[in-house]
Amino acid sequence: MTAFKSSVSLSSINGGHAKAGEVHVIIGPMFAGKTTGLLRRIKSESSSGRTVAMIKSSKDTRYAKDSVVTHDGLKFPCWALPDLASFQHKLGDDEYQKIDVIGIDEAQFFEDLYDFCCKAADHDGKTIIVAGLDGDYLRRSFGSILDVIPLADTVTKLTARCDLCGGRAFFTWRKTSETKTELIGGSDLYMPVCRQHYVSGESAIESTRTVLESFKVPNDSQTEVSADLI
Ligand SMILES: Nc1ncnc2c1ncn2[C@@H]1O[C@H](COP(=O)(O)OP(=O)(O)O)[C@@H](O)[C@H]1O
Numbered sequence: 001m002t003a004f005k006s007s008v009s010l011s012s013i014n015g016g017h018a019k020a021g022e023v024h025v026i027i028g029p030m031f032a033g034k035t036t037g038l039l040r041r042i043k044s045e046s047s048s049g050r051t052v053a054m055i056k057s058s059k060d061t062r063y064a065k066d067s068v069v070t071h072d073g074l075k076f077p078c079w080a081l082p083d084l085a086s087f088q089h090k091l092g093d094d095e096y097q098k099i100d101v102i103g104i105d106e107a108q109f110f111e112d113l114y115d116f117c118c119k120a121a122d123h124d125g126k127t128i129i130v131a132g133l134d135g136d137y138l139r140r141s142f143g144s145i146l147d148v149i150p151l152a153d154t155v156t157k158l159t160a161r162c163d164l165c166g167g168r169a170f171f172t173w174r175k176t177s178e179t180k181t182e183l184i185g186g187s188d189l190y191m192p193v194c195r196q197h198y199v200s201g202e203s204a205i206e207s208t209r210t211v212l213e214s215f216k217v218p219n220d221s222q223t224e225v226s227a228d229l230i
C-alpha cells in the first residue's frame with residue numbers, strides 16, 4: 001500500500017518520469033580536483049549508457065571556449081552558457097528530454113543554479129552533478145552554490161595542496177590586490193593554501209597596510225601646505 005502510494009505521487013510530481021532525479025555537489029578551493037572529479041563521473045555515466053551533457057559558465061574563457069578543461073589539460077566538450085535557463089532553449093525540448101545526466105562546472109557563476117537544479121532533478125528526472133567554488137578569495141560564500149546543498153543527495157568537499165607548505169589546502173588565495181569578486185584566472189592569479197598560510201597572508205597584508213598608513217600625510221597638514229603655497 002505504501003509502495004503503491006509513493007509511486008503514484010512520484011510520477012505525478014516528476015512529470016511522469018519513472019525515476020526521480022539526483023543532485024550531487026562537488027565543492028572546494030581552486031586546484032582541488034573538482035573539474036577532474038566531475039569529468040570522471042560524467043565519463044562513467046556515459047560509459048554505462050546514459051546520455052550526458054556538460055555545461056560551464058561562458059564567463060570562464062581560460063583554456064577553451066567550448067570545453068571544460070582541468071588544470072592538467074583533460075578536456076570534455078561542453079555548452080558554454082551565460083545562464084542555465086538557456087540550456088533547454090538551446091538544445092530544444094526533444095534533445096533535452098533525451099539527456100539523463102547534466103554536469104555543471106564553474107557553478108558559482110550561475111545565478112539561476114537553484115531553480116535549474118529544482119526543475120531538472122525534481123520535475124525532469126535528471127541527475128545533476130554540480131562542481132564549483134564554495135568560497136571566494138575572501139572565504140565568503142560564492143554565488144548560489146551553497147544554496148543547492150539542501151537539494152543535494154551528496155556533497156563532496158575536496159582539498160588541494162597548499163602551495164606554501166604542501167599541507168591540505170581548503171582556501172584560495174588571490175595573489176593580486178584586485179578586489180572584485182569575479183576575476184577569471186588560474187595559477188597566475190590564485191593559489192590554494194592551508195588555514196595557517198591563509199591567516200598569515202592576511203596578517204602580512206594588514207601589517208603592510210598599517211605601515212603604509214603611518215607614512216601617509218594627514219589631510220589637515222596637506223591643506224595647510226597647499227594654503228601656504230597660495
Ligand atoms: N597546489 C595544487 N594542489 C593540488 N593540485 C594541483 C595544485 N596545483 C596544480 N594542481 C593540479 O590541478 C589538478 C586539479 O585540477 P582541476 O580538476 O581543474 O581542479 P579544480 O577544478 O578544483 O580547480 C590536480 O590534479 C593537479 O595536477
Ligand SMILES: Cc1cn([C@H]2C[C@H](O)[C@@H](COP(=O)(O)O)O2)c(=O)[nH]c1=O
Nearest residue numbers: 029030031136137172181182183184185
Ligand atoms: C577564488 C576566486 C576564483 N575566481 C575564479 C577564478 C577561476 O576562473 C574560477 C575558478 O576555477 P577552478 O575551476 O575552481 O580552478 O573562479 C573568482 O572569480 N573569484 C574568486 O574569488
